[in-house]
Amino acid sequence: MSTVDLRQALILYATETGTAQEVADRVARECRRIHICSQVLSMDAYSAEDLISEILVIFIVSTTGSGAEPRAMTVLWNKLLRSDLPPDLFEDVHFTVFGLGDTAYEKFCWPAKRLARRLEGLGAHKLCEGAEGDEQHLLGIDGALEPWLKTLSSSLLELMPLPTGLDIVPSDQTPPARISLVNSTNPQVTTIDPLEHDNDYRLATVKCNTRTTAQDWNQDVRHIELDFVDDIQYSPGDVVVIHPITHADEVEKFLTQMGWGNLADELLEIHHVYKDQSLPDHLSHFSTLRTIFSRYLDFNAVPRRSFFGYLRYFTSDGAEKERLDEFLSPEHADELYDYCFRVRRTIQEVLSEFRNVRIPKNYIFDIFPPLRPRQFSIASSVKKHPRSIHLCVAMIKYKTKLKIPRRGVCSTYLAQLQPGQELRIRTLKGLLRLPSDNNIPIICVGPGTGVAPMRAVIEERIQRKAFGNTLYFGCRSSKKDQHYASEWQLYSANHELIYRVACSRDGPEGVKRTYVQDLIIEDAARIWKLLDEDGAHVFISGSSNKMPAAVKAALIHAIITCASRSEEQASQYIFDLEKNRRLIEECWS
Ligand SMILES: Cc1cc2nc3c(=O)[nH]c(=O)nc-3n(C[C@H](O)[C@H](O)[C@H](O)COP(=O)(O)OP(=O)(O)OC[C@H]3O[C@@H](n4cnc5c(N)ncnc54)[C@H](O)[C@@H]3O)c2cc1C
Ligand SMILES: Cc1cc2nc3c(=O)[nH]c(=O)nc-3n(C[C@H](O)[C@H](O)[C@H](O)COP(=O)(O)O)c2cc1C
Known part of the structure; x- marks a missing residue:
């Protein structure tokens, strides 16, 4: 492989529920370790016409319903599919693709596979073999990601050798925090719902929240009606996006456990320092720890492998270090699986066991995953129920293998909504399409x-x-x-x-x-x-x-x-x- 002088990479991701974005952040950190400057962008924020002038593009692509590409990829993908593109269009571009998928679905990682094939068909050079992360793997997506990052790193170094005088940053060196938090003394700042500024979101009022299953039945399924002041438009098959808010008592318990109880309501100014690492969508520049852990970061999630990597940086305890080293070593992947993924231990539970870990506040966005919005299929026709959206939502409630009771984050949030309460939601196009001819059954x-x-x-x-x-x-x-x-x-x-x-x-x-x-x-x-x-x-x-x-x-x-x-x-x-x-x-x- 011939080398290139400009040591920079473009990381383009397409995500539906956020995992590909986390992977893109991880890839950017790996690039930083070998002093390659990377820009991380969602595909829908990138102009496909610019691809031709890129040197190196790392694609991170998840898969959605029926093997389709995530919405953020559709425009770029349709442009790449044009039949009039010459076969040498991308002859100066190097690329690789990491796909995210789940072998429980028939069309495993189809968009990633098709993208790689198409790019090669248009003359782009494969930097290294791509890889496909599978949710069914013992370690989830990380099962394929971690080994692939090694391959990626060495291929990158071959294409873009380290300049003299620079060394690879050792993997045990703590990466810098993506943000810095500063206590704000600005009395003018009020923390308002940032979804209010996003025109895609509409204010809805809960009209009813009733159980559709019998009271003595073990599953609680709700029929929820949301009303709007103005007319709304949606089609059958469309979905709503709901941003859950973690229950106040749980947040309080967590903040106390972390030793942040007294600081929870201090107003903080968030400075985004490392722009190659993303922050949760809709995060305000000013916030408090209580708001951040109620609306933006998820301490109830089952942690990913990289979380344990960060715990390793922030514990001073020898026994904890040893345990974490074991979890992180590829030979002991099954131990991490048994400890964490099999029994669905949450981040909060892991932190309560690793008592000597002290997380610096600046690292919260590196360590805790974003609290993801959830999608729900709309259960009504706007023609029959103008200015209204109905949902049919199953409450997630189960016991883990350790017999610990668990509840779903978003369904729990929805379950406690009372008539008259307000929330901001948006609608998205779903996959279903009705035949335009009404005679077709x-x-x-x-x-x-x-x-x-x-x-x-x-x-x-x-x-x-x-x-x-x-x-x-x-x-x-x-x-x-x-x-x-x-x-x-x-x-x-x-x-x-x-x-x-x-x-x-x-x-x-x-x-x-x-x-x-x-x-x-x-x-x-x-x-x-x-x-x-x-x-x-x-x-x-x-x-x-x-x-x-x-x-x-x-x-x-x-x-x-x-x-x-x-x-x-x-x-x-x-x-x-x-x-x-x-x-x-x-x-x-
Ligand atoms: C396009 C689309 C449409 C959807 N429409 C609907 C809809 O109309 N109605 C609806 O109810 N949901 C719908 N969903 C699912 C919904 O988005 C949420 O995933 C669901 O409500 C759970 O979210 P949660 O936050 O309550 O649970 P989470 O906190 O996300 O927990 C769910 C996770 O808990 C685990 N889990 C759940 N049950 C068990 C169990 N018994 N044993 C072990 N682990 C378990 C699983 O890992 C699961 O992924 C839809 C999803 C999509 C993508
Ligand atoms: C509604 C839905 C449909 C999915 N369909 C597929 C599929 O057809 N093929 C596949 O390989 N993975 C499928 N997946 C799995 C996702 O691609 C996988 O969980 C991935 O990690 C999600 O990445 P994201 O959060 O970046 O979107 C699906 C997941 C969901 C929630």
């Missing part, structure tokens, strides 16, 4: 809270007088967790919907349980007619575990039995439906 498969976008879709269709609607809903008990049952029954009585429900636990003990996919198999002939003769569109929504694959297998089965196609032909049929956007999945873990 739709088949909705939405078990559990997967019914949320289906309610939006069905309400919208009925408003449009499109009555060729079928819903396959799945729950455990017809009496306990059949969300919106009375609505489905009414539509059904009015011939606006064919409602099929699988209640998996209602049958007698020992008899095979029925799920949505079983109903699809029962209805094979009808399904095939809808698909083949009527050109039906299929929507699948809900849990991303085995459900979507089982539903597709059931559709394949229907095609094999009713259309006398081979398994290969039936699979190709489903593949084509997906390709033509006649079968769309919106699933989440």
Whole structure:
């Protein structure tokens, strides 16, 4: 590889839920260790036309629903796909790609794979082999990231050798903090909700927050209605983005544990020193530790490997150092897994065990991950409920392998919202798209809270007088967790919907349980007619575990039995439906 003189790199990331951004920060720190100056940008903040004049671009790309690219990548990706681009367009550009994905999904890291292929097709030079982080790995994304960083570093040094007089910064040297915090004495400053300044966000008032599952049922699922003063626009399939606020008691407990209880409400000025390291979105220049740990940083998250790296810098205790060294050594990855990831220990719990760690306040944004906003499918049609958004939200409540009770951060926040309370939310385009022709039938498969976008879709269709609607809903008990049952029954009585429900636990003990996919198999002939003769569109929504694959297998089965196609032909049929956007999945873990 020939060398280049300008020692700089562009790190372009595309993230949907923030992990790729954290990885980009980590890559930038690695570049800094070898004195390469890097600029870190989200792909949607970068002009694709400038790519041609870059020397080196490191792409960090996650994967979202059905193997699609994150929204932030779409514009750049569409430009790269143009058929009139010459094959030597990027002959002066070096690149590598780190993909983030999850092998539990069918299309593992597709955007990263496709991007690498396309760039090579346009003449760009691979700096080094890319890598793909997998959420299913023992160490999550870090399982592939840490070894890849080593490869990346040595390839970078080959392309951009260290100038004489400079040494690689040893990995045990504490990196500088990305911010500096200064106590502010400015009495003029008031801390207001920074989402107020973001025009994408709208103020919503909680109209109702009611439980849809029976009181004596173990799962708490809420129907939440949010009202707006002005008209709002959204389409069926769109999602809302909600920024959770951690419960005040938990924040207080955490700040006391950290020894910051007395400082919690001091007004601080935040100076962003190292711009190659990101700060949480919407962070104000002035804030307090209480606000920061309520709204921006997540001490309830299961920590990543790099968190333990920082603890190693900030403990003075020999035994703790030894334990942390063990966790950080690649040979002992299983110990870190057993200690932390398997049992889902939180950052707060780890900190309560490593009692000698003293975190300097300037390092909080390096050590604690951002508190991520969560997405929820809209469960209403704006045509039926103007100035209103409905949600169907499952409260996350479970016990870890250590029998510690846990609650989801955002669902807990939503659960305690009372009518009249306000919050700021934004909407985003989802994946589902209704056929523009109202005569085309739709088949909705939405078990559990997967019914949320289906309610939006069905309400919208009925408003449009499109009555060729079928819903396959799945729950455990017809009496306990059949969300919106009375609505489905009414539509059904009015011939606006064919409602099929699988209640998996209602049958007698020992008899095979029925799920949505079983109903699809029962209805094979009808399904095939809808698909083949009527050109039906299929929507699948809900849990991303085995459900979507089982539903597709059931559709394949229907095609094999009713259309006398081979398994290969039936699979190709489903593949084509997906390709033509006649079968769309919106699933989440
Ligand atoms: C496009 C999209 C649409 C969505 N729509 C909806 C919707 O309509 N309704 C809805 O309820 N949710 C929906 N979600 C999911 C939602 O965004 C949140 O992920 C969910 O509410 C959990 O957030 P939380 O903050 O409460 O939980 P978190 O604090 O994020 O905790 C969730 C994590 O806890 C762990 N966990 C959960 N249960 C268990 C268990 N039993 N055992 C072990 N570990 C466990 C898992 O690691 C899980 O990732 C959607 C997600 C996406 C991406
Ligand atoms: C709704 C949703 C859909 C996903 N779909 C896929 C997928 O099709 N293929 C894949 O490899 N990973 C998929 N993933 C996994 C993410 O790519 C992975 O968790 C990644 O670390 C997220 O990175 P981000 O936070 O930067 O977006 C999906 C995750 C979610 C939440």
